[in-house]
Amino acid sequence: MNQISAVHCVPVFSDNYVWIIEGENGHCAIVDLGEAEPVLAAIKTKNLKPQAVLLTHHHQDHIQGLDSFLRSHTVPVFGHADLQSQGVDHPLTENDQFSIDQIAGFSVLETPGHTQDHLCFYNDSVLFCGDTLFTLGCGRLFEGSAEQMQQSMNKLKQLPDDLTMYCGHEYTEDSLKFALHCDPENQTLIRRAKEIKQRRAQGEQTASANLGLEKLTNPFLRVGDPVIRTAIEAYVGHRIENDTEAFAQLRHWKDDFDGLKRLPD
Template identity: 50%
Template sequence: MRIHAIPVLSDNYVWLIEGDQGQCAVVDPGEAAPVLAEIERRDLTLKAILLTHHHADHCQGVAGLRARFPVPVYGPALEAKTWVTHPLANLETFDLPHIGRFQAWHTPGHTLGHISLISNGAAFVGDTLFSAGCGRLFEGSPEQMLASLDRLSSLPDATMIYCGHEYTADSLRFAHFAEPNNESIIQRIREVNEARAAGLPSVPTSMSLEKQINPFLRIREPSLRAAILKHARSESLSDADAFWTLRCWKDEFDDLPLLPRHAQNH
């Protein structure tokens, strides 16, 4: 299984999963034309479309792809709109011959039905987890999102994490602000700046790296927890409240007028 990033829209990634015998699947096609071009360039045949959640920037290429390749569409059972032909319940598995076996994990928070797709050392996490960040809570509660992130954290450290957006540089600015003494964050900022300057994606990332740099996976680290408590002017917070404080803190940070504003940073 070889996985390629296809940048679409302003900062989305469609993940092209190339299997054997020229067969492939795509995850979260927010646009059809660049995906069809990449499939053609690699001389592949599309066998399936996988969706993590219902937002248009992850789905609106489905019709265009299916006009050319009338393939099944696997997506969250709780968000099974017209384009999902194979709704996936939590922990449901499915096989794509010559590509791989996938398992759906229900990871609500960004949306209520959001799933992550786990396969052979790879996790396609949509807008649940970003490198050094996490999705905004459009539909779910802090408790749900924290449980989803904890669940993803239970994946083996070597698991590669395929995120839905190129948000890493923005996310790292806040991560560094919240944890100024975290050397791993400083190192990651350097590496991401180099990668982006060379026109390369900053993702996939690995679970082991995220555990070192992602504040939303680190709310139980004593030094970060102390910073969250200080920000909340509180002496103690539940894990869910600490997570929510951190999420709001990042939103405030992103909205500071002296910093570049990134309206689509969700």
């Protein structure tokens, strides 16, 4: 069952996105809820009827608006069991499936790395990946290890190419700079860069993308690719034996590139 008619983007805070999945007859589900007011306004404008909230992880910029939202819309809240104290009443775990009336069915992937409780939701057309996978980047390792995040990347990489992924933040232009830095000859990436710059110049979001294109251009999904592996080895100055170490070093490289404090593995 997949009756999704549209996925609407609601910007909240400085660079977060809430996604509203619209099904039939105005039914909708909301993915993450950092802030309630802009979501309530969008629902009212589009005359939508909320049926559920899906939460990807516990960070405040993804859940802070939940209480306020539930005061006017009493709907089930799907998310990790660890978020039950935050309002989740439909706890989910790896490979669980659930469906929302007149919208769609979804499968659940546990994707620890950015946080330990991170979940992604997907079906045969969409993937909501929160702060695990970003267009041309990936989430920082706040709670999990590089090994966990690399395994999470592998799970997402195995999903079909024709899915559209929807991420939790508008980080694409920053991620693009690093992707071009470590993969400067990638013609698909160069073409994509032009499109991203055009879309941002027109004020459009670029946090949704075709997953197949992502697999060809996102360095964090390609640590086993000889081009990316060679670039990582040049950065660290020695040979790398496995994908987990390659991923860990690529993540460090990006943090260095961004001038961020080095996070522990």
